[in-house]
Amino acid sequence: MSRRDQRFRRGTKGRCCECGCILSHWYYEKEGQLYCKKHYWARYGEHCHGCRDTIATGVIMVAGEQKYHPECFTCMSCEMFIGDGDSYTLVERTKLYCGHCFCPGEVSAARSASSLTKRPHTVALVSLPPHAGRGLSVATDLSQETGPLVTVTGLDSSTLSPELLSSVHMGDRVLEVNGIPVLNISPDEINCVIQDTNRPLQLTIEHNPQSPDDPPLSNDAPGQRQLS
Numbered sequence: 001m002s003r004r005d006q007r008f009r010r011g012t013k014g015r016c017c018e019c020g021c022i023l024s025h026w027y028y029e030k031e032g033q034l035y036c037k038k039h040y041w042a043r044y045g046e047h048c049h050g051c052r053d054t055i056a057t058g059v060i061m062v063a064g065e066q067k068y069h070p071e072c073f074t075c076m077s078c079e080m081f082i083g084d085g086d087s088y089t090l091v092e093r094t095k096l097y098c099g100h101c102f103c104p105g106e107v108s109a110a111r112s113a114s115s116l117t118k119r120p121h122t123v124a125l126v127s128l129p130p131h132a133g134r135g136l137s138v139a140t141d142l143s144q145e146t147g148p149l150v151t152v153t154g155l156d157s158s159t160l161s162p163e164l165l166s167s168v169h170m171g172d173r174v175l176e177v178n179g180i181p182v183l184n185i186s187p188d189e190i191n192c193v194i195q196d197t198n199r200p201l202q203l204t205i206e207h208n209p210q211s212p213d214d215p216p217l218s219n220d221a222p223g224q225r226q227l228s
């Protein structure tokens, strides 16, 4: 979970660079420019993927690239709130399921609708129990400019539960370990935490069918072309 990068300060007076109103109490600063609250959020605010409104304050729920108000982070099947640390699966960036309602059948249905060969894009938070042998290994690629690229390189089907095997696949990208973005953890620590079977482990995993590791599609045209 990410906490908002909220840049406001209290004190000296200034003017909003957009509307010129005097900023006497709270103001927001970004890249050396001052803003009133309204214009800061108009320009830099995040939009909730659920209700499309601006997320102005407080905690945001993050599933891959999508951000939500906590109250908008609900399962589309049972409509229960999905809390911080609860398992979930977000299919094709839009369909959000709690850990109880997600079943691989949904993925198969989506797959047959869009493409015969690829699983759809998913972001899932999965929990691995302690004391069971991990059954999962990862590799960290530090050559990426955007930060470490952690991918699943090994899955042991005799150790992992069927639900896990339906949510995690070889080559999937690990975004967070126990809620901490991999960007903020050293590669050694990532391995330590993953191999430490005394503790439960939570991984946020992205399966991106458009990732460069997959065989390239025939072209970048929107939609899927199917050969018959």
Ligand SMILES: [Zn+2]
Residues within 6 Å of the ligand: 016, 017, 018, 019, 020, 021, 035, 036, 037, 038, 039
């Ligand atoms: Zn303003």
Ligand SMILES: [Zn+2]
Residues within 6 Å of the ligand: 048, 049, 050, 051, 052, 053, 068, 069, 071, 072
């Ligand atoms: Zn919302």
Ligand SMILES: [Zn+2]
Residues within 6 Å of the ligand: 075, 076, 077, 078, 079, 080, 097, 098, 099, 100, 101, 102
């Ligand atoms: Zn549900």
